[in-house]
Amino acid sequence: MTDTTIASVPASTADTMEEKLDRYREARRAVWLLSRSFSSMLGLAIVVVFMILAVFGPWIAPYPEAALGSVNMEEMLQPPSWQHWFGTDDMGNDVLSRVIIGTRISLQVGLIITLGAALVGVPLGILGGYLGGWVRSIIMALTDLFLSVPSLVLAIAIVAVLGPGIVNTMIALAVVWWPGYVRLIDSKTLAIKEEPYVEAARALGASTPRIIFRYLLPGCASPLIVKASMDMGAAILAAAGLGFIGLGAKAPSPEWGAMLSVARGYLPEWWWFAIFPGMAIYLSVLGFNLLGDGLRDVLDPRTSR
Template sequence: MSRAAALRAWLIADTPLSRRQARLGRLYLQWLTFRHNWLAVAGLAVSLLLALIAIAAPLLATHDPSAQNLDIRLQPPGATHWLGTDELGRDIYSRIVHGSRITLGMVVAVVVLVAPFGLVVGCAAGYVGGWFDRIVMRVTDIFMAFPRLILALAFVAALGPGIENGVIAIALTAWPAYARIARAETLAIRGSDFIAAARLQGASALRLIFAHVAPLCLSSLIVRVTLDMSGIILTAAGLGFLGLGAVPPSPEWGAMISTGRRFILEQWWVATMPGIAIFVASLGFNLLGDGLRDVLDPKQT
């Protein structure tokens, strides 16, 4: 038997001999399920490609994204400038490549801020219950009563334009959804026998929440985070389009569309190319999220 066949047999063994073998075997089976969904694999490929572009942006860009040359302004796509130039003669391809860093940076920053906070707040509210649960849920109701972009605009208007303030504004509007998911999962888990057994053994509420409840909520949270990434991209682009996101001359995709809308009829590439970048990135994360939901959500058939 080859090493690959032996490894596969070890991963799919009916009786794992250790926790490590059981976890790796579960991940392998999930990957087998995931790869049969070709749309999900395409979403994963797009997401990884976008991450690689952002990491290697200085190497992939053919021009300085901020270099202006009015002699070549509004040139159509060609051999020298693959996606054309904008109204200041800047290379659109290079600006899109560097703009992927800003967009993905904002997405990662929002997820890092929001996901742990929403998980902790939702698990605590669902486990503790009572007045604490009611207060937390009413606060989430208030935040979710407003459209995300409108609420983010209000926060950015108060904080001022900029990438950091944009991240804070989007994070303030995104956390309620994660808290509600974590609370719903906690309500289904807290009455389980293993929670009662751990409580009888003297486990504190904090230990029950962080060691037993929160890990079981991660699957649903990961799916929600992946699906929500496209919404974060669109919100960040919306803030940039309205001049409240990245400050010029930063090559932010929404700001590029905003400056290019004046030329949309004649020099269509100025606004269309960053729009296509937003569309592809959002579609990739949505397809990836759908695939992860089929794999990680136990309620999916």
């Protein structure tokens, strides 16, 4: 009866079940490899903590009204205490509350910049690598043009034209971020398109969109995930840098870079005003970098055994 049941299963269904089992085994292997790395798990823990703060920040913060830039001169520049764990700022606002609520802003900025750059760079990289010829020449020439200018300098120039503000900062950084994705995906596509299964699909008459979405894009997923995870930290740092020089978010926004921009005038006597937003930037960048390193070790085929 069992043999009859197995024989009655269509070949396509059996293949699908086998593919699902293979994906399940690969996922278990990836989780196992990631869990063996202390630095990767530390990075994951840091990222999870910041994500929790981003989602539930307004309910976790002890003084949520501090994010609105209220003025309480009686509490101005109070050192860390049981009432204000991170002290207070120049307006008497609780620094801990502003750092917690600012987590949502910083993570949103990093996510939007990374997604925006990927949405531009990934399609261009796949099209250039797969089609080749004059299409690739034009795409790579445009990419090289953007890469010839330091990204932060170009972002500052774009923000100067558009005007200071958090939205213009995200637009500027996304504009200068996409060439890295083009380079990465183009090189990966050039390697994948020569694989036998892609050649077979092309020989069987598969359309270009089907080849791209069925074979090329999934093949580029591993390096894309690694780069995106590491770019999150870099984007947060870059946005904070623009905020620090006055081109990003403006006070009283609790964005970490803007908080540092105001706090630098109060160093070194009122050190807590600057050190805690700075530590938030440092830890978030560290967390995403450690997680990205761990994902690279797991997803890199050269580490497979």
